[in-house]
Amino acid sequence: MIQLQHISKWVTQGGSRIFLLKDINLEIQEGQFISIMGPSGSGKSTLLNVIGMLDQPDEGDYNFMGQEVFKLKEKQRSAIYKSHIGFVFQAYHLIDELTVYENIETPLLYQDVKQSERKALVADMLDKFNIVGKKDLFPSQLSGGQQQLVGIARALIASPKLILADEPTGNLNSKQGEEIMELFKQLNDEGVTIIQATHSEKNAAYGSRTIHMLDARIEL
Template identity: 50%
Template sequence: MIKTVDLKKIFRSEEVETWALNDVNIEIAEGEFVAIMGPSGCGKSTLLNILGLLDNPSSGSYILNGTDVSYLKESNRTDLRKGVIGFVFQSFNLIEELNVFENIELPLLYMKIPANERKRRVNEAMTRMAISHRKKHFPQQLSGGQQQRVAIARAVVANPKLILADEPTGNLDSKNGAEVMNLLSDLNREGTTIVMVTHSEHDAGYASRIINLFDGRVVPDTISY
């Protein structure tokens, strides 16, 4: 499903160059659950942004479902993300002016799904995440665990083939964190490909494979950080 070839990302500021990724070569099969680990600043989130088509690499190739998507324009990247990729972030990224139902509905509005189908899909996602009783509540009225459930419901409501999760339990206590990881595991068992950035060895234990990054490169899991 995912393949990168000699992927590089360089950030330039005046005359300073920062190599965030350097010759990253990975392959992730459809249906895998992969954790990306490494110390802060190693390039984990940069790699996830490229995989999620939120950014382009500086050089190298990114192949998604057999298509080279390395250097698409923003409008093309936006179109390709719809219905293909779902995102779950540490900070939840919910819109405070929208209630639970409306936050989950957003991806379907962007896809121009008819109203009746939107309602059906949102209700189904809320039921699955056990937040139907909160449908009219706003993010500030929810606990952290409930907010992350809303974020996962929003990620899955369009039935994406790929979910990218960036520190999905980073703002949660251990109980809520375990519940979120169990939800992601359930989605993976049903066939959804999941790529997760995490610092947590516990969370990484839910994955079927770990990719380790250090100074922007893929390294063996024996390296000492």
């Protein structure tokens, strides 16, 4: 599903390059549950952003489901990630001004899904995550765990093939964190490919494969 070859990304500071990613080679099959581990600043988030096509490396090739991502135009690229990738953030990044329902609905708006269909999809999702009763609340009225549930529901609404989660449990207590991980496991069983960045060994253990990063490189 994903092939990264010789991916490097750097910033130039005082004439010398500081690498954010250095010669990353990685292959991920559909249906895998990958955990990326490593200390802060090792490049986990940058790698996720590159995979999520939010960021571009300075060097290297990226093949996503048979397409050379960096050879595509901006528009085509955003069309791919719109329909295939869902994002989950450590800080949830819900839109404060929108209700739970509206937050979950937002990605569908950008994919021109019809209103009746949107209604059905959001209702399914609310049901699935057991948050029907909270659909009219605003993010500030929810606990952290509940907010992250909404964040995941939002990531899943457009039925992506791949979920990218950057420290999804970083702001949660351990019980809430466990619930989220269980949820990821369940989603993975249903066939969704998941890549998560995490600090926690325990969380990494939910995955089928763990990649360790240090100083912008993948440790083999």
